[in-house]
Amino acid sequence: MKTIRASIIGFGAVGQGVAEVLLQKDENLKNIGLDIKVVAVADSKGAAIDPNGVDLSKVLIKKRTEGTVGSEKLTGLEVITNIDHELVIETTPTDIDTGGVGLPNMLAAFEHGRDVVTSNKGPLALKYRELAEIAKENGSNFKFEATVGGAMPIINLIRDVLAGNDIISIEGILNGTCNYILTRMMEEQASYEQMLAESQELGIAETDPTYDVEGIDAACKLVILANSIFDMDATYKNVDVTGITKITPESLMLAQDDGFVVKLIGEVKKDLIRVGPRLVPVGHPLAVGGTLNVASVQTDLAGTVTITGRGAGSIETASAIISDVISIYR
Amino acid sequence: MRVSMDIELKDIPGQLLLALNPISELKGNLISVVHHHEKRTPRGTIPVQLVFEIDHEKLNTIISRFEDSGVGVVRAGEERFLEHGAIIMIGHIIHTDIQDTIDKIDSTGFAEVIDLSLSMPRIEKPSSALLKIDAVGKKEMNDAMSLLKTVAKEKDLLVIEPIDTELM
C-alpha cells in the first residue's frame, strides 16, 4: 500500500466533490494499492489540518453548516509551504488576469517538490510554460485533465491513449453554458437574454456570465490544449475570440431551415487558436446539445476521434481529478 | 459564360499554344489549364483541361478553330459550381449595403451568392441573413468565405461560417 499525503486547496464545488469521491472510492483506491490521506483542507477563511488524516465527512458537514472548513488560521499557501505532503489538489477560483491564488499556490507546491493536480485554468492559461518547467526542474508531476472539458477525457486521452499520433487539430464545444443557451434558444425560438436568464435560474450560468458567454472560458481551455498538446507558448490573449451574445433567434431558425445548428466552437491547430459561433450540420458528431462538451481530435494515424461528456459539475470534475491522481501514483 | 473543356493534344511541341491562341483571339478569359503530361490517351495524345470565360455565341467558333488545327475536343460544357456553402450574417445588414456585400462575392468570378434569406425582427434590431454561396471548387469556396468575413468585419457584422467538415 502506498500512502499519499494530500492537501485540498479550495473547498467549493470541485474541492468538495473531490472529498466526496475520495470517501466513496476509498476501497477501490485501496484495492489498487493507494491510500490517499488528506492531511489539510483550506478555503478562503481557514484550514483543517491533521497529519493523521483529516476526517473528510466531518469537514464536508462543517463547510456546509458553518461556511468554512476549519478554525486553523492558515492560508492555502501556508499549508502548501509548511505542511509535509506529496500532493496538492488545487481547486481555487480561476482568475485569468492575474492567475489568482492558484499561481503562487502551484509555484510553491513545485518549489517544495510536491505534485499538483488541478482544475484551475487561470495559472495554466497565463503561465503554462513557466509552470511546466518549474515542475520538471523539481521532479514534480503536474496534471490538469479537469481544466479542459471537465469529466470529458481529452488531455490524457491524447497523451496516453493516442500516444504516437501527430495531432493535427482539436475542435469542439468546450463551454457547457454557451451550449445550453444556444440549444435552448433554438428549441424555444427565444432571445439570448431570455435563455441566459433561464440558465442563471438553473445555476448553469453565473451571475456575471461574461467569462462564459464572451468565449473567454473556451479560449482559456484552448490555450491549455495549445500549450500542452501542440507545444505552443500561447496565452488567452493570442486567441481570436467571438462570443454568443450577438446571436439572434432568427439566425438560428435560418440555420435550422438549412440543416445546421449553431455552436460555439473552439479550434486549435498549428498557428491558429480561435473561438466563435459556427454552423454545424445537424447529425454531425459535434452537434451535441444541452450542457454537453464535445471534442474532435484529428490525428495522423487514428484519423478523427470524437469524445463527448459532461464539461462541468462537482462530481464530474472530481472524476477527472481522481483519474489524474491515480495515474501519477499507481 | 464559363466553359470547361477537355481537349487532346498531339505530343509534339507548340500544341498547347495552338489551343490557347483562339481563346485569346476571341477575347476569352483563360482561367485555368491543367496539362496531364504524364497521362496519355490510348491514341497517344495528351489530355488537357481548360477553363475559360467566353461570350456564349463564340463557343462554337472556338470549337471549330480547335478542330481545324487538329486539337481534339472531347467535351465542352458550361462550368458547374461544384461547391455549395452557406453562411450566416447578423447585424445591420441592409444599412451596410447588402448589394455591395453580394457584389463583392459575385465579382470574384469563381463564386456567387445564389440565395439570400433575410429575417428582420424590428427596424432598430439587428437582422439575420443566410447566404447560400456556390463556388467552382473547395479552394474558391474558402476564398469566398474569407472575403465575406473581411467585408463583414468592415461593416461590423457577425459572421457564422460552417465548420470544416472535410476532416470528419
Ligand SMILES: NC(=O)c1ccc[n+]([C@@H]2O[C@H](COP(=O)([O-])OP(=O)(O)OC[C@H]3O[C@@H](n4cnc5c(N)ncnc54)[C@H](OP(=O)(O)O)[C@@H]3O)[C@@H](O)[C@H]2O)c1
Ligand atoms: N465547477 C465546475 O464544474 C468546474 C469545472 C472545471 C473546472 N473548474 C475550476 O475549478 C476551480 C474550482 O471551481 P469551483 O466551482 O469549486 O469554485 P468555487 O465553488 O467558487 O470554489 C472555490 C473555492 O476556493 C476557495 N478559495 C478562494 N480563495 C482562496 C484562497 N486564497 N485560499 C484557499 N482557498 C480559496 C473558496 O473559498 P470559500 O469557500 O471560503 O469561498 C472556495 O472554497 C475553478 O478554478 C474552476 O474554474 C470548475
